[in-house]
Amino acid sequence: MRLVIDGDGSPVKEEVIKLAGKYQLPVLIVTSIDHFTTKEYPEFIHFIYVDKGADGADYRIVKEMKENDIVVTQDYGLASLLLSKKVRIFHHNGKEYLPETIDSLLTQRYIGGQMRKAGKRTKGPKPFTQKDRQHFTDIMTRVIENMLKKAKGANNES
Template identity: 70%
Template sequence: MRLIIDGDGSPVKNEVIELGQNYQLPVVIVTSVDHYTDKIYPDFLTFIYVDKGADAADYRIIKEIEVADWVITQDYGLASLVLEKGARVFHHNGQEYRKETIDMLLTQRYLGAQMRRAGKKTKGPKAFTQQDRLRFKKVMANLIEKELKLK
């Protein structure tokens, strides 16, 4: 089991790294070369850098994942592809994407894009707070503990 982060713009990278350390799980951050760092990280953390491009990180994540992996992303399109590969996928709020609801989320995304193209204003996501980070970490810690007990 690895924790794989869709790294471009993820507000919970540090929380996932902490979870990986606490539960001795490998963490993989897939991000564009724009976010390159030469900071030294622990051995359980791996960065995979991809070229610039709208979906480059998504394609690399799909290539990398295995059934036992958990992916963290806010991208509904990527989430739907991860679900098809049989891995688990979570939003930054800790909510797990499910096959039963992903079509509805994709439809909402499509309708929002249509409205914006038509000149209508739509609300963006609210700012991610420290409380949101703590909630994410707590939810994920509980899920990881349950998963590890099953093994």
């Protein structure tokens, strides 16, 4: 199990890194070369940089997926591509993307895009607060602990 971050614009990178350190899990951050960093990170953090351009990071994330990875993205299109990959996908608000909800999310995205093309203003996201960060961390903690427990149980059965 790895924690994979769609790094372009993710507001919860530091929270994911802290959780990964606590549970000794590797982290993969896939991001555009526009977001290159020289910041020092622990050894369990790996970056993949992709060229500038639409969807480059998304396609690389799809390519890199392994069963039981946990992905954090705010991109509904990427989430829809990952649903068949036996991974769990979460928005930074803590909501899990599911097959039964993805169509309505993609429809909302499409309608919003059409409205913006027509010159109408749409609301942007609310500011991401410390309470939102804690909510995300609480949900991810439960998810990671449950997945580790299941993996340990499966290993004991073999």
